[in-house]
Amino acid sequence: MASANPERMRSVNAAAALATAATAVLFAGCAGGHPNRVPDIGKRLLLSGSTWHSLSARERTNMARYCRQAAAVSAGRADRMASAPIYSDSYHAVTAVDLGRLSAALSxxxxxxxxxxxxxxxxxxxxxxxxxxxxxxxxxxxxxxxPPLRNGGGILAAHSTASSLDLSARVVPPRARLLVRRALERAPNHIVSRVRRGGSLVNVELERIPLGRSFLRLEVIGDGRSWRRLLVLDRGPAPRGARDRRGLVLRGSGPKVLRSLNIPSGWSAVTTATGAPLTLTSGDALILVHGPADGRTPIPVPAGHYRWVTVAAVGDWTVTLGPSD
Structure with missing residues (x-):
């Protein structure tokens, strides 16, 4: 590919070895919507690139969708400017790469x-x-x-079972201000907010969240410009599966899609995977990244009620979720 930067290629080759697991953003858009074909894509990602040209155009697009997310996780983990992949500009830039363009470039x-x-x-x-x-x-x-904040269509959304909720974010540029405002065009509420700074990282504490649905406006101001998003908060009882504090164990082989996953506050994940990294994603929310070097070290996971969660791995894996000791 003549347009690629050779130095940049060399810098990402080391990260490429980590990205042997692929993640789909939307299950309905992967493998033509057939669940029994999802593991096949995960296995094909480990095949030699010489097999790429034997795939149909549709299969190449599906493969690109899976491998793009794994590539984004790899780029995010290699980004020293971000404390976690979800905060990384590299992660989000890779997820924004057009699938058709990526498929053609891979050819x-x-x-x-x-x-x-x-x-x-x-x-x-x-x-x-x-x-x-x-x-x-x-x-x-x-x-x-x-997470647990989800971003879609310019709207930020979160589900809470309590009257308080803590949100974490990376603000760009670091000197920019993040403000929490009333959503004047929506029903009024009495939510109390506090914003705490720590360099480029910001913690937003929300209290007195009412039952049902409520709205706020988030605004980032910097360099004479602003970034605005509507924040939708849904507060209600935890689904039945989220009330068990004893934990749960997820098992599978290859990629797997869960309709929902409920993670209470203070939980961690202990993961085993046969040599390959493993990721859990829900939409653009990166819930868990586990690499071979992590071993059986408990990794804290963000609380939330997630829908259409994709477990991306190649080979057999186990994820044990439970209260942190």
Missing amino acids: RWFAMRDHASQTIQQGCTAVAASLAQVRLLANGPYARFA
Whole structure:
């Protein structure tokens, strides 16, 4: 691929070795919507790039959708400017790469003799990183929120079972201000908010959240510009599966999609996977990233009620969720 930057390619090749698991953003858009075909895509990502040209156009698009998310996680973990992948501009820039453009670039990449021996995921990680336009995101102002906040269609949303909720975000540029305002065009409420700063990281504490649905406005102001989002808060009782404080165990082989996953506050995950990284995502929310170096170390996971959660892994895996000791 002549347009790729050679130095940038070399820098992402090391990260490519980590990205052997693929994650889908929307299950309905993957593998033509057939659950029994999802594991096949995970296995194909480990095949040699020489097999890429034997795939149909539709199969290449599905493969690109899976491998793009894994490439984004790899880029986010390698980003030293962010404390977690969800805060990384590189992560979000890779997830924004157009699937058609990525698929076409992979066809050119694997047509080169030197690249045919790479796995499809390794090639995808390198190509997606070269196509990502991080500079378009880096100017700001904006805020990157961690789970349980979900972002879709310019609206931020979260579910809470209590009258209080803590949200964490990275603000860009670091000197920008994040403000919590009333949503004047919506029903009034008496939610109390406090914003605490720690460098570029911001903690938003919300209290007196009423039952039902309520609305706030979030605004980031910096460099004479502003970034605004509507915040939708749904407070209600926890679904039945979320009330068990004893924990739960998820098991599978290859990618798996869960209709919902309820994680109470203060839980961690202990993960085993056969050599490959494992990720849990819900929409653009990155819930868990586990790499081979993490071993059986408990990893804190953000509380929330998540829908359409994708467990991305290759081979057998187990995720044990429960209260942190």
